[in-house]
Amino acid sequence: MSILGAVKLRSRRRRAHLRAFLKRHQLKSVADRTRGIAANAILLLCTLRNERVRLPFFLRYYRDLGVEHFLFVDNDSDDGSREFLADQPDVSIWTTSASYKASRFGVDWLTWLQRRYCHQHWCLTVDVDEFLVYPFCETRPLRALTDWLDSSAIRSFSAMMLDMYPKGSMQSRPYHEGQNPFEIAQWFDSGNYTIHRNGGLGNLWIQGGPRSRVFFPDQPAMAPALNKIPLVHWHRSYAYVSSTHMLLPRGLNLVYDEWGGEKASGCLLHAKFLDTFASKAAEEMQRGQHYGASVEYRSYQEKLAKQPDLWCKFSEKYINWRQLEILGLMSKGNWA
């Protein structure tokens, strides 16, 4: 990389931090328990809007994995999400009614929180419908993973998004509060993913899965990206560039091996396709606050009118992480 390129990337990172700094006043603290964060604690960051029904299971799932403190940004919920979270003992929450889009889809807000509270912590950035699965996650807590990453001098951990869907119409089995969403959305696509390398930042650009297959068969380039790097040993100078797809400095994006080997990686099980999806899609269309002029949501809406079945006879039913490992969706790397 040329010196000029390096300077450009650095200024891009600086700009991200400046934006975050300027937007910090948009965040109003609702419950700030950050004083209680222990040195070394594993933190989780999340932006949400009207996700009350999902929250109990979400919190339980990540508490069980060993997340010690949650940092939420609530984007103007009116369904009680904010009040619910404010009552949790291990949650700090900020609220804002500012534009999600203008905050680069929440990245600016999170960058500010990361800069303030996450320095030198392992920090997991996910959405409310994303559930991290990593090698040995049934028997080893998240701390085992981060300890191992530390000892291997690895700073970032990749987890590709895996879209989960039910068999039959999404409406047929409603989701109940506290329920494991993967009792309903049990299925996934095992081997139709495409990978491109993103030259500038060095990350991989992964697309595919049911969203490409059903919603974007004719314009594959428009299909949403599935590559994510949600788990990072944070330093205050780091910044996510676009959602959690890629980071700066770009060394953090090198979560893949280029010489034939496999690095350790996980999956983010994505419980988007539940009965809540249709109303969510309608609401997001109306707000127009999503990526690429909400192309994604427009396409969903068109197709959703026909009650599509994402399931096909080659769909795989989810069992556990070992299954994903065997299918080649994630890898143990040299962790044994």
Add this chain to the structure above:
Amino acid sequence: MSVGFVMLCHTALDRAAEVARHWAERDCPVVIHVDRRVERPAYDGLMAALADLGNVRFSGRYACEWGTWGIVAATQEAATLMLREFAEVRHVYLASGSCLPLRPVEELRRYLDSRPRTDFIESVTTSDVGWTVGGLNLERFTLRFPFSWRKRRRIFDWYVRFQRRIGFCRKVPAGLVPHLGSQWWCLTRQTLSAILESPDRAETDRYFRRVWIPDESYFQTMVRLYSTNVESRSLTLSKFDYQGKPHIFYDDHLQLLRRSDCFVARKIWPQADKLYDTFLHNAGGGQPAAEPNPGKIDRLFSKAVERRIKGRAGLYMQSRFPNENWENGRTAAPYSVLEGFSEVFENFEVWLGKVAGTRAHGHLFAPDRVEFAGNETVFSGALSDSAALRDYAPKNFLSNLIWNTRGERQCFQFGPNDRQDCSWFMACDPNAQISVISGAWAIPLFHSNQNFSDIRREAARLQKIEADHIGILRSHYAKARIRIWTLAEFVENPMEPLQSIVDEISPRSARRLTEAPRLADLKGFGQFLQNLRNQGMQPVLMGDFPTGEDPTPATTRRRRPYLVK
């Protein structure tokens, strides 16, 4: 007689205390060395936790940076203390704070009692070790290493290269033969005291102070001078990965560790509660006194290292995206690419599927849609038949298909009418078996009902594409198994090539082909080619088709030729 433990600790002191207590309560003296970089309160806490035990001592503290002399100095001092304070100790066992005893101390004691003169220490001459990281074997002893490898890797490497260039070479003291081996040993009082009280010790220490990673070489080398009976293996189960850091054991390794019959394992994750509970507090016992047998664990870890270094052939995913030619196999399994066959024969795919017992795809790279076998709209791994999706990442499409159907051989048709993006990819893939009947694309044209000028134009286009494709197949980069026949050659004797293709696809069915697929009607084809020539085009890929005279395939002459033995 007893065994005493020297423990080198630097983190997870509470676990170290637990293990020390376990040993001390079972009448094994323990000497603990705590890294000087550990802060005072933590150290005091450890002392307080073990204060009630009479046979635990703390030795003088050294800073133990990895790869430096500090670790050896700490070991020396702790061992000296052990020998001085506990006269009944016959074997001294060097362990770390993250070690865990897997078998009752009683069994270890019995084991050592029956081998009272044996020193257990891995000690290998420098020319025979294959495991050193960074390629430094003998040079560990002959170069100087003033810079930290961990913190100043660049200047470390530069200085090594510099010394090599100017031919710098330290002299190994007379009488010493450099040996390397695992840091964790168990030595007898005799040997250990001989090393520690050696008259040359000051000099050897001065030498080793500048050796690279002396904890893996100091005792390993010295023991060769003084021991009468070296058993070159470590009693501690400790595995290193390719970066030279130890593998870590977790709760889910419990059964594996149990069955290994090793005495002590390293390194245990400090929060592996189940392991610590099981091995420290539940008296195991009852097992026969077996020899340590770490084979299973070895295999587990070497597989993990292989996964990290070589990965799975043909897999492209979020954490494995090899640069071109570094794939260790572009695709996961062998597959067959058949070019021209579906044009020469009628219903070829159906016939092939029947004969070879597999699903044969149509033209996977057809421009309008993916022709999966059986006209499926989705295929294994939920691959879509959308041409746009396929053409967005054609190589991914092919490698995905082969990966998704591991265990089931894939065959598909290919031709100049298809998207050619994967030509190079397939030609350079040793898994591909490409059989080409060149010029076969002319048969559908010959049968088509188009204006001749259109046919001529189309023929020229297809010939150009196929000529390019064959050029790729013939290039010296090609690694696939490639066979090319001209159309004329092929129709003269189609059975033999077909037989070899079917044999390749299903090698286990040793049946001879009894039934050939039906050849397309070629009456007047020679004249058709001549017409093309007359229009100024030069059809070359078909080979020599005599004008007027129609080819007569061998099969029609001889019935069931392959049944005759």
